[in-house]
Amino acid sequence: MIATNESVEVLEQVDHVGTMIVQSECAHAYHYARKTLAxxxxxxxxxxxxxxxxxxxxxxxxxxxxxxxxxKVMGEMRDLKRALDTQTSIARYKKCEDELQQLLTDVAQAFGGAVSDHIKIPTGNPFFDNMSSCSGGCGSGGSCGCS
Structure with missing residues (x-):
């Protein structure tokens, strides 16, 4: 790709958005929860x-x-998983991690949607990843709108 003034400007704006995300309340909460967990x-x-x-x-x-x-092992695994999920610092970390992931997903979808409705944006959720558009071969007979 040849660097043009327009592409350099777009990259600078992307850096600005990245900085805004890093400085967001959501990112600060995530880093604090990660530090607390550690x-x-x-x-x-x-x-x-x-x-x-x-x-x-x-x-x-x-x-x-x-x-x-x-x-025995399955029971131990369930009990330990429950203990992990109910431990305060772990639960807080997971919540902050999910919120930051949602923010990043929303930004990615906004960028992709601004370009075209047909751009596939990975959301980390297979249900929504498959809903955006089908690349064919889905087996629904075309009812999903794919070609």
Whole structure:
């Protein structure tokens, strides 16, 4: 691509939007929640325990119901996942992460929509990613409007 005055100006404006996002309340909340999570010893202990159990869980998943520890490991995994989800700093971090992701998705959709309604914007949600437009071969007989 040959750099033109117009492309340089567009890139400068994109940098400006990036700076606005980094300085947003949402981004500050995310960084604060991430820092708080990193300093929370209880949460870090749960995360380490989850990582260790995940290795065992994946081994059990290879054999499914036939593995002798299937029920035990599945129960432990559910309990630990519940403990992770209800731990305050982890829940706050996940909430802030989701809000920042939504902000980035909204910005990407605004940019894409300003160019064309047919531009596919990855949202991180397969339901909405597939709704925007079909690239063909969806098997619905064309009822989705694809060609």
């Amino acid at each position: 300093e929370d010893n209880e949460a870090q202990s749960l995360i380490r325990e989850f990582g260790e159990l995940k290795v065992i869980y994946e081994e059990v998943q290879r054999f499914g119901h036939y593995h002798p520890d299937y029920k």
